[in-house]
Amino acid sequence: MHYRFSISMKKQIFFFLLLSYCLTSFSQEPQKYWVYFRDKSHTPYSIDKPLEFLSFKAVERRMLQGIAINESDLPIDPNYVQALADKGVGISNLCKWMNAVSIATDNLAVIEAIKSLAFVAQVKPVMRMIDPSRGLTKEKFEPIMSVDFPAFSASKYGASLNQIKMIGIDTLHALGYTGKGIDIAVFDGGFINVDQINFFQIAQNEHRIHPVWNYVDRDTNVYTRSYHGTAVMSVMCANLSGTMIGAAPDANYYLFITEDVAHETRVEEDNWAAAAEKADSMGMMIFSTSLGYTEFDDIATNHTYGEMNGDSTVITRAANMAASKGILVVNSAGNEGNSSWHYISAPADGDSVLCIGAVDPNRVLANFSSRGPNSSGHLKPNVCGNGAKIYVATVNSDISTSNGTSFSCPLIAASAACLWQAFPEKRSMEIFHAIEQCSDRYNTPDNDYGFGIPDFFVAFKKYEASTHDNPLEVFPKVLPTLFNHSFVVLWKNAEDATVTFSLYDDKGAMLSSQKQFLFKNEVQKIYFSDMADYQAGIYLLKVSNAKKESTFRLMKY
Numbered sequence: 001m002h003y004r005f006s007i008s009m010k011k012q013i014f015f016f017l018l019l020s021y022c023l024t025s026f027s028q029e030p031q032k033y034w035v036y037f038r039d040k041s042h043t044p045y046s047i048d049k050p051l052e053f054l055s056f057k058a059v060e061r062r063m064l065q066g067i068a069i070n071e072s073d074l075p076i077d078p079n080y081v082q083a084l085a086d087k088g089v090g091i092s093n094l095c096k097w098m099n100a101v102s103i104a105t106d107n108l109a110v111i112e113a114i115k116s117l118a119f120v121a122q123v124k125p126v127m128r129m130i131d132p133s134r135g136l137t138k139e140k141f142e143p144i145m146s147v148d149f150p151a152f153s154a155s156k157y158g159a160s161l162n163q164i165k166m167i168g169i170d171t172l173h174a175l176g177y178t179g180k181g182i183d184i185a186v187f188d189g190g191f192i193n194v195d196q197i198n199f200f201q202i203a204q205n206e207h208r209i210h211p212v213w214n215y216v217d218r219d220t221n222v223y224t225r226s227y228h229g230t231a232v233m234s235v236m237c238a239n240l241s242g243t244m245i246g247a248a249p250d251a252n253y254y255l256f257i258t259e260d261v262a263h264e265t266r267v268e269e270d271n272w273a274a275a276a277e278k279a280d281s282m283g284m285m286i287f288s289t290s291l292g293y294t295e296f297d298d299i300a301t302n303h304t305y306g307e308m309n310g311d312s313t314v315i316t317r318a319a320n321m322a323a324s325k326g327i328l329v330v331n332s333a334g335n336e337g338n339s340s341w342h343y344i345s346a347p348a349d350g351d352s353v354l355c356i357g358a359v360d361p362n363r364v365l366a367n368f369s370s371r372g373p374n375s376s377g378h379l380k381p382n383v384c385g386n387g388a389k390i391y392v393a394t395v396n397s398d399i400s401t402s403n404g405t406s407f408s409c410p411l412i413a414a415s416a417a418c419l420w421q422a423f424p425e426k427r428s429m430e431i432f433h434a435i436e437q438c439s440d441r442y443n444t445p446d447n448d449y450g451f452g453i454p455d456f457f458v459a460f461k462k463y464e465a466s467t468h469d470n471p472l473e474v475f476p477k478v479l480p481t482l483f484n485h486s487f488v489v490l491w492k493n494a495e496d497a498t499v500t501f502s503l504y505d506d507k508g509a510m511l512s513s514q515k516q517f518l519f520k521n522e523v524q525k526i527y528f529s530d531m532a533d534y535q536a537g538i539y540l541l542k543v544s545n546a547k548k549e550s551t552f553r554l555m556k557y
């Protein structure tokens with residue numbers, strides 16, 4: 001990830017010393033490769049028993065959005081992985097979506113032997129060795145800048161008031177939509193002191209911040225390595241009244257380190273893909289990623305602008321796959337707008353990735369904000385948020401400002417959590433398009449601002465009006481869609497009417513049917529109990545009156 005901003009001489013010296021040590025260590029690491037398998041023919045897992053490899057929340061998210069569980073969800077055949085391990089290679093990450101693993105070895109004879117295995121389709125290098133004397137010429141992350149603060153209003157939002165009001169989130173907060181119940185995965189380079197400083201004390205006390213995995217150090221310590229994720233988190237979930245309030249202070253946050261702040265290699269894309277699969281399997285609803293990849297320490301591995309076509313790089317393919325699983329993937333556009341590269345980076349180039357540019361407090365586009373389109377001509381960025389002179393928390397419990405799409409990205413991702421909390425029946429791509437449609441340049445988009453700056457209250461009002469005009473947009477509801485012995489249907493008629501409830505198996509055979517007369521505008525509960533004798537698997541429930549029919553996918557476990 002490449003961002004160009006000056007830092008103090010003291011920081012430069014520290015960074016150089018740290019980098020020199022890390023590069024020396026890194027140069028001794030074995031070469032890494034991706035090994036792609038031909039199939040999943042012998043995997044012991046079955047899509048009919050998803051709870052053996054996906055969490056309850058992950059299955060429920062798919063069911064609520066009508067997304068079928070398919071072969072891409074199945075874990076890699078463990079026999080294939082064991083066969084590689086038996087060759088003496090180190091196994092780094094498993095990627096079931098691409099049916100591949102990353103391995104580490106310096107033994108070229110072993111690589112040739114792996115290529116000859118009948119179940120191996122392809123072997124590709126993940127990274128090359130780098131010259132320790134070459135060093136890095138660019139800052140990995142935006143520095144936090146000390147400033148003289150203006151006098152803030154008496155608002156509880158303190159320093160964050162303008163960046164919150166700009167996108168209408170203060171109004172959603174006033175209505176009680178603060179991201180509660182929404183699970184957000186945050187991928188970054190480190191989250192120093194998130195477990196200690198006062199901005200996150202409420203969330204920590206309520207056990208809503210969860211360290212998951214550090215893919216660089218291969219452990220669960222995510223409160224290390226970089227302050228960047230700390231600043232990112234403050235934009236989302238800071239909760240210090242009168243000083244700073246994040247866009248979704250009551251959401252649940254799951255933290256992953258995928259970025260190695262000392263290096264830039266394709267291994268980080270590998271880490272991101274592995275983290276995305278893990279977050280999906282845990283049931284995350286939103287990804288917030290302030291990372292992007294174009295150029296690497298070894299220039300021979302650099303991406304080209306042509307690869308920013310929405311479907312070429314490993315990280316973009318993983319991001320698109322995550323979106324296909326019902327996850328809202330939000331990614332920073334990058335900070336290369338005033339550089340020779342100029343364009344957005346991977347995975348922001350993905351068609352299913354909500355790419356976020358940056359504006360200043362006066363709604364003017366930041367000159368560093370990366371531009372679109374992607375190389376296939378798809379509009380990028382999708383929208384913009386405050387990312388220039390934006391207020392963030394520091395690791396010392398202070399507030400300061402910084403510049404970067406790294407911060408407009410979490411601002412929009414967390415705001416999406418508030419909107420989704422208000423309308424939990426919406427699918428991820430409906431939320432995606434609602435954010436575009438509520439933006440101030442929706443009728444005149446361009447590749448600088450995208451659709452412009454969203455107003456989430458506008459999106460809220462549109463959804464609310466749609467709900468009032470079309471009650472069946474909200475009802476019926478089926479709870480839970482993943483059931484064991486029983487489930488309940490919530491129904492609300494626009495008028496007095498007879499409603500039919502029919503249950504089918506996955507082959508279309510009707511198992512039961514019943515009719516009930518329901519009164520206008522009353523929410524009725526229809527219970528389906530005594531389901532214990534039904535076989536585990538997929539079922540279809542059709543609910544209809546004279547004017548409309550709704551079909552639900554259910555799963556019995």
